[in-house]
Amino acid sequence: xxxxxxxxxxxMSREKQRREALIYHAKPHPGKIKVVPTKPYATQRDxxxxxxxxxxEPCLEIEKNKEEVYRYTSKGNTVAVISNGTxxxxxxxxxxxxxxxxxxxxxxxxxxxxxxDGIDIELDTENVDKFVxxxxxxxxxxxxxxxxxxxxxxxxxIEQRLxxxxxxxxxxxxxxGTAIISAAALLNALELTGKKIEExxxxxxxxxxxxISCSRLYRAFGAQAKNMVMLDSKGVIREDRENLSSQKxxxxxxxxxDTLDEAMVDADVFIGLSIADIVSPGMLESMAKDPIVFAMAxxxxxxxxxxxxxxxxxxIMATGRSDHPNQVNNVLGFPFIFRGALDVRATxxxxxxxxxxxxxxxxxxxxxxxxxxxxxxDTTRLTFGREYIIPKPFDPRLIAKIPPAVAKAAMESxxxxxxxxxxxxxxxxxxxxxxxxxxxxxxxxxxxxxxxxRIVFAEAELLDVIKAAQIVYEEGIAIxxxxxxxxxxxxxxxxxxxxxxxxxxxxxxxxYSEIRTEYAHKLWELRKRKGETEYSARVNMGKRNxxxxxxxxxxxxDGMISGYSRAYPKVLRPVFEVIGRAHGVxxxxxVNIMITEHGPLFLADTSINIDPNAEExxxxxxxxxxxxxxxxxxxxxxxxxxxxxxSSNHKEAVKVREAVEILHDxxxxxxxxxxxxTDFALDQELCHNNFPFSKLAGKxxxxxxxxxxxxxNITYKLLKGLNNAxxxxxxxxxxxxxxxxxxxxxxxxxxxxxxxxAAIDAQEREKRKKAKLENA
Numbered sequence: 001x002x003x004x005x006x007x008x009x010x011x012m013s014r015e016k017q018r019r020e021a022l023i024y025h026a027k028p029h030p031g032k033i034k035v036v037p038t039k040p041y042a043t044q045r046d047x048x049x050x051x052x053x054x055x056x057e058p059c060l061e062i063e064k065n066k067e068e069v070y071r072y073t074s075k076g077n078t079v080a081v082i083s084n085g086t087x088x089x090x091x092x093x094x095x096x097x098x099x100x101x102x103x104x105x106x107x108x109x110x111x112x113x114x115x116x117d118g119i120d121i122e123l124d125t126e127n128v129d130k131f132v133x134x135x136x137x138x139x140x141x142x143x144x145x146x147x148x149x150x151x152x153x154x155x156x157x158i159e160q161r162l163x164x165x166x167x168x169x170x171x172x173x174x175x176x177g178t179a180i181i182s183a184a185a186l187l188n189a190l191e192l193t194g195k196k197i198e199e200x201x202x203x204x205x206x207x208x209x210x211x212i213s214c215s216r217l218y219r220a221f222g223a224q225a226k227n228m229v230m231l232d233s234k235g236v237i238r239e240d241r242e243n244l245s246s247q248k249x250x251x252x253x254x255x256x257x258d259t260l261d262e263a264m265v266d267a268d269v270f271i272g273l274s275i276a277d278i279v280s281p282g283m284l285e286s287m288a289k290d291p292i293v294f295a296m297a298x299x300x301x302x303x304x305x306x307x308x309x310x311x312x313x314x315x316i317m318a319t320g321r322s323d324h325p326n327q328v329n330n331v332l333g334f335p336f337i338f339r340g341a342l343d344v345r346a347t348x349x350x351x352x353x354x355x356x357x358x359x360x361x362x363x364x365x366x367x368x369x370x371x372x373x374x375x376x377x378d379t380t381r382l383t384f385g386r387e388y389i390i391p392k393p394f395d396p397r398l399i400a401k402i403p404p405a406v407a408k409a410a411m412e413s414x415x416x417x418x419x420x421x422x423x424x425x426x427x428x429x430x431x432x433x434x435x436x437x438x439x440x441x442x443x444x445x446x447x448x449x450x451x452x453x454r455i456v457f458a459e460a461e462l463l464d465v466i467k468a469a470q471i472v473y474e475e476g477i478a479i480x481x482x483x484x485x486x487x488x489x490x491x492x493x494x495x496x497x498x499x500x501x502x503x504x505x506x507x508x509x510x511x512y513s514e515i516r517t518e519y520a521h522k523l524w525e526l527r528k529r530k531g532e533t534e535y536s537a538r539v540n541m542g543k544r545n546x547x548x549x550x551x552x553x554x555x556x557x558d559g560m561i562s563g564y565s566r567a568y569p570k571v572l573r574p575v576f577e578v579i580g581r582a583h584g585v586x587x588x589x590x591v592n593i594m595i596t597e598h599g600p601l602f603l604a605d606t607s608i609n610i611d612p613n614a615e616e617x618x619x620x621x622x623x624x625x626x627x628x629x630x631x632x633x634x635x636x637x638x639x640x641x642x643x644x645x646x647s648s649n650h651k652e653a654v655k656v657r658e659a660v661e662i663l664h665d666x667x668x669x670x671x672x673x674x675x676x677x678t679d680f681a682l683d684q685e686l687c688h689n690n691f692p693f694s695k696l697a698g699k700x701x702x703x704x705x706x707x708x709x710x711x712x713n714i715t716y717k718l719l720k721g722l723n724n725a726x727x728x729x730x731x732x733x734x735x736x737x738x739x740x741x742x743x744x745x746x747x748x749x750x751x752x753x754x755x756x757x758a759a760i761d762a763q764e765r766e767k768r769k770k771a772k773l774e775n776a
Contacts (some may be wrong), residue, residue: 016497025101032104033111033118038074067417070143070345074117079144079338081106081120082135083411087151087174090298096122099149106148106173114335114399115433116342118146128154130159139166143342146334147172152209153245169341169349177330180337180354181390182271182294182318183217184361185328188389189316193290196443197222201288203263204251205302206273207232212247214271217358220351229253229263231274236263263284268292272302279303281311295319297327311628316386325387332391333357334404338396339433340406343426344416356409359404364391376448394443399434400427440593440600441726442751448759449476455755456548458562460484460504463492466566468751470498477752478759481557482543483507507547516541519550527577545571549578552737559738559758568607571741575732585734587612589620591627592716592729598682601630602635602703606712607730607741614658621663621672621705625734628703630764637663637703638681638696639674640711640764645691656707671695678704728753731761738762 025031034071040046048054058072070076085099100122107118121138125131131154135145145168147159158564159172190197204211207230215228230237236259237244239252251732257263260528264283272279272295279302284291295301295307298320304326308317317327337357341349364743369382373395382388391398404427410416420426457469460482466489469480481503482489488502507516517538523546524537532540544562551557563571589605589612604624609616621637628635639660643653656675663672673695680687681701688697706712719725727750732740738761740754 030484032101032108033120043736054582055429069140069404070418076143076342076345078119078142079110079117079146079342080135080138080142080467081110081118081148082123083121083148084123084126084131084150086126086149086154088149093151094123098690103148106146109145109331109334110338113331113434114339114403116335116338117198117416120628123300124660128157128161131158135162136165139168141614142168143345144169144338145171146338147174149174152212153247155209156212156247163348166443168349169338169346171334171337171349172209172213173330173334175209176217176349176354178210178273178296178328179217181328181330182214182296182359182362183221184365185294185318185326185356185390186218186292186360187358187506188220188365188384189269189292189318192316192384192386192389193268195290198224200227200268200292201266202228202269203260203267204228204230204271204273205260205278206230206271207237207248207251207532208273211271211273212251214273214318215251217354221358225251226254229255229257229267231263235259244404250558266667270294270302272296274302275302276300276302279308281307283720284308284311284315286311287312290314290316292316294328296320298763317390318389322393322734326389327393328390329393331393332361333402336402337406339399339430340403340476341410343418344407344420345404345418346407346410347415347417350410350413350415352413353406356405357402360405361391364395364397364401365389367397370396371629373632377446383674394446404661435661440595441728443632444728444756444760445477446754447763448478448756451759451763452476452478453558453759453762454479454481455557455758456481456483456551456560456562458483458544458548458560458578458756459566460491461488462565463495463752464748466492466496467748468755469502470496470500471748471752472755473498473500473502475752477756478559480755481505481551483548497647505547507544508542516547519554522533522554522580523550523578530577532577540574543574545574546578549575549737549739552739553578558762559740559755561751561754561758563744564751565743565744567744568741572608573732575735575739575741579735579737581734581737587616587617587622588732589623590730590732591624592727592731593627593631594716594730595726596723599700599702600631600633602633603712603716604703604705604733605709606706606716607743608709611707612708614655614662617659617705617707618658618662618666620733621659621703622667622670624703624705625670625672627733629732632762633702635703636696636699636701637664637670637672637705638676638678638701639672639705639707640678640681641707642674642677643674643675644677644680645694652707654675661706674705728757731757738765 025715039050041050062068062072071680081103083099083103085096086564088094088099088102100120103122107120110116110118115274121522123131123134145162155172159170162170194514204215215230219225227527228251235247236257237252239254244252261283265286266288269292270289273296276297286581291312293315296301296319300320305317305319308315318328320328337349372506373392374382377392404423411419423690454477457465457480459465461484469482470480473480483505486504486506489739505512520537520541523541524532524534548560552560587609589609590607591602591604592606602624605620612620625635625637639656641656653675660674681696684698684700692698716727736759740758742751742754
């Protein structure tokens with residue numbers, strides 16, 4: 001799924017992009033998806049149940065009643081992503097094998113957005129009858145069929161026949177995905193302009209599968225055929241044109257016009273599903289008041305967003321791009337539509353279900369936007385309006401809103417074989433499905449890109465650090481500043497073909513002697529009563545962690561990451577000496593965000609305080625709660641111990657209990673409790689049944705404060721090592737400036753994530769400073 005681009009980012013060279021894409025798909029394992037077991041298989045008993053002889057029992061049950069296949073197999077959560085490779089993206093007819101990476105990618109999106117197991121199938125036939133017969137033959141394996149990248153007009157016949165002949169949901173996403181998302185945006189845009197869909201004049205540029213499906217869905221919502229003009233590569237599709245396909249004939253106009261210029265005069269709506277740059281400023285000027293323009297050609301729209309907005313200040317504009325408001329992105333639709341269809345075992349995806357998805361998307365746009373979404377897109381408050389007519393792809397509410405709407409429509413229209421009875425439980429189940437992927441990482445990068453900051457990479461003489469800096473630059477996450485020997489860094493950059501002009505600073509070089517002297521004097525002034533001599537200050541300023549820290553203090557950079565090649569305490573010392581703690585903070589601490597099956601978990605203190613007392617634990621909890629909120633999560637905090645709520649009076653348990661008392665007294669609105677054992681904190685039902693008085697009873701804990709450094713550091717590394725949980729951190733809390741210290745030997749991805757953390761940290765500090773000045 002596309003992400004927002006930074007305004008300063010230079011496009012990656014075609015050859016470099018090609019090489020990186022090939023490496024991504026080839027290593028460490030070819031492809032993008034795999035099959036993993038969902039049942040135990042460690043013992044002979046497990047294997048005897050999984051296969052012979054135990055497997056015979058579910059087989060016999062299914063033989064008696066085919067519906068039992070949904071109970072005993074994965075059919076109900078499996079969708080086939082099927083293509084013959086005849087219309088792949090912008091590549092055209094490239095064949096079934098060449099289409100496989102795209103189909104694997106679609107399967108990946110099904111999984112990460114809706115927890116659906118997508119299985120890609122590529123068919124080596126362009127014959128409609130063979131295609132249909134093959135899909136019918138394999139259909140018993142799947143709960144649904146997603147048709148993809150099949151050329152028109154064959155796509156229309158294939159989908160129609162499969163819908164008629166199969167008893168599972170079938171949808172050609174290229175047709176209906178764009179139609180559903182754009183229809184929701186259109187309904188909202190019409191509401192904002194005070195226009196009625198029955199009365200507006202609509203111009204559709206393009207006559208392929210998506211354009212036909214969009215036009216049909218708009219008509220289902222009330223658009224009038226007499227008010228619609230469709231164009232293909234030959235111009236306006238008129239009733240008097242010969243040899244029209246049945247689909248084009250459906251939208252042929254009686255108007256005596258031939259060109260897009262003519263069609264656009266006094267038009268209310270333009271729907272672009274064609275090619276780039278075919279709409280001129282003059283055409284926009286000829287449109288009616290408050291024009292609605294959906295220029296959805298990819299990668300470049302029919303008219304550039306900025307150009308369109310400069311021509312008409314009353315325009316409502318949408319594109320298929322992520323770097324402008326109102327992105328029409330199919331990922332808002334297909335995962336959630338199939339999710340709802342599968343969950344009621346729908347026999348088809350009918351018009352009622354598609355229209356329900358449209359209404360749900362349109363309605364969701366008008367609801368208050370969660371702070372997590374505002375944070376992701378770096379806005380104070382997204383609200384329904386001209387620049388927000390469709391939900392954002394990272395909106396966590398999508399999975400809880402769209403599938404229930406689709407499922408209800410399936411039930412009401414009589415195509416649901418397994419009606420849902422408890423809607424609250426169903427929505428909770430949906431939210432749980434969304435908790436095990438890397439949404440936090442995507443949100444982290446996306447937010448950093450909105451306002452990139454200057455981030456110092458203090459160990460830039462090392463290859464992995466340069467790799468991380470290159471990704472950070474090319475993805476628009478931040479503006480890297482590289483510290484180290486210039487010759488070495490330039491050689492490494494050349495090796496990686498990292499040819500961007502980024503700032504390189506060697507603190508020891510003659511080029512920076514004047515700045516080094518200035519920084520050394522300032523360090524001596526800061527620490528002359530703490531053992532620092534002028535000589536030691538000059539020596540220290542030749543060291544990158546001292547120099548980089550002083551750059552932050554002097555405003556020459558916005559943030560810094562370091563620690564890849566050195567032990568944590570050795571990096572921490574110069575940071576503490578130069579940067580120091582923020583006003584009002586007694587002790588700095590760290591938090592790691594663990595991306596787990598339970599969702600993101602915030603763990604503290606993982607790196608600094610060896611044996612914090614009750615007051616320090618309370619301070620760590622407060623600062624960690626602020627981090628959770630920064631990332632858009634409302635903290636639910638457990639202070640962990642080996643004891644539960646007074647079951648032990650040992651000093652280690654007592655200090656945790658006292659920390660909770662401090663928090664309850666100072667922050668009564670904070671959802672925090674303890675002392676509590678980890679298993680009770682993780683299990684909502686267990687906690688509620690045994691400790692119903694606790695503030696944590698019945699709540700999903702997402703923040704864990706450990707009684708000492710041993711427990712926190714060991715736990716996060718066990719989670720990371722044994723469960724393959726991704727870790728973001730350790731994120732430094734309580735310093736005057738955004739410095740974040742890596743764990744020794746951090747991976748490239750971890751360094752990229754920490755650079756994004758540093759950028760967001762700098763953004764937040766900038767906001768607070770601005771707000772303070774405004775309120776002064």
